[in-house]
Amino acid sequence: xxxxxxxxxxxxxxxxxxxxxxxxxxxxxxxxxxxxxxxxxxxxxxxxxxxxxxxxxxxxxxxxxxxxxxxxxxxxxxxxxxxxxxxxxxxxxxxxxxxxxxxxxxxxxxxxxxxxxxxxxxxxxxxxxxxxxxxxxxxxxxxxxxxxxxxxxx
Ligand code: HEC
Numbered sequence: 552x553x554x555x556x557x558x559x560x561x562x563x564x565x566x567x568x569x570x571x572x573x574x575x576x577x578x579x580x581x582x583x584x585x586x587x588x589x590x591x592x593x594x595x596x597x598x599x600x601x602x603x604x605x606x607x608x609x610x611x612x613x614x615x616x617x618x619x620x621x622x623x624x625x626x627x628x629x630x631x632x633x634x635x636x637x638x639x640x641x642x643x644x645x646x647x648x649x650x651x652x653x654x655x656x657x658x659x660x661x662x663x664x665x666x667x668x669x670x671x672x673x674x675x676x677x678x679x680x681x682x683x684x685x686x687x688x689x690x691x692x693x694x695x696x697x698x699x700x701x702x703x704x705x
Contacts, residue, residue, distance in 0.1 A: 582643035589635040589649070596628050600691065603674065607681065607688055615678040622675035625691070629668035633661045650704040660702055667694040 599621040605611040606618065613621075639654050640647065653660045670690040677683035 578642040579644055582638075582640040583645045585635070585638050585640050586643045586645050586647045586649070589632070590647075592628050592632060592635050596625050596695075599625050600695070603684075603688065607685060618678040618684070619675045622671050622678070622687075625671035626668045626675065629664045629671060632664045632667075636660070648703045648705065650702055653702050656701075660698070663694065663698045667691070667698075670694050 602611075602613070603618065603621055606613045636649070636653060637657075640649070670687060670693075674684060674687035674691060677687045
């Protein structure tokens with residue numbers, strides 16, 4: 552058993568020592584960082600949506616300025632999103648649900664973010680008016696689902 556472990560380690564050391572995989576590792580690290588960043592961006596949007604949803608369902612209270620901050624945060628993330636998604640990440644080894652259609656249909660994909668941004672700005676403007684907020688929430692949700700249905704693989 553011990554010998555097997557030693558042999559395995561030795562193999563790993565030899566593999567790490569050869570120079571060819573070095574560039575592959577650099578690409579992999581870069582693509583993994585890109586994936587992690589865009590997932591963080593989406594998680595920020597998701598967190599803000601969850602908090603707004605909590606308020607709209609009457610499960611928590613939020614002062615109007617907090618509603619505006621959350622909505623403006625989504626709008627800002629939507630503005631940053633095209634740059635976060637543009638690099639293709641075929642060398643990524645971390646989990647990603649982004650599918651190839653993103654880059655095959657880049658114009659359609661990237662045009663969805665300004666729509667998300669407008670829906671978020673409408674939410675910010677609706678702070679304090681629950682029925683207007685509900686309508687804005689519907690548009691936000693449509694934007695998320697429309698894109699996820701097309702461009703995410705489970
Ligand atoms: C223009 C397309 C697009 C729009 C609009 C969009 N998303 Fe996403 N979202 C994606 C893609 C693509 C991924 C997969 C990213 C990955 O795994 O690399 C994703 C992933 C996510 C994730 C998972 C992140 C993770 O850690 O794996 C959450 C949460 C999320 N989106 C929330 C939302 C919410 C909420 C909205 C709407 C308010 C929204 N998204 C709007 C494209 C979009």
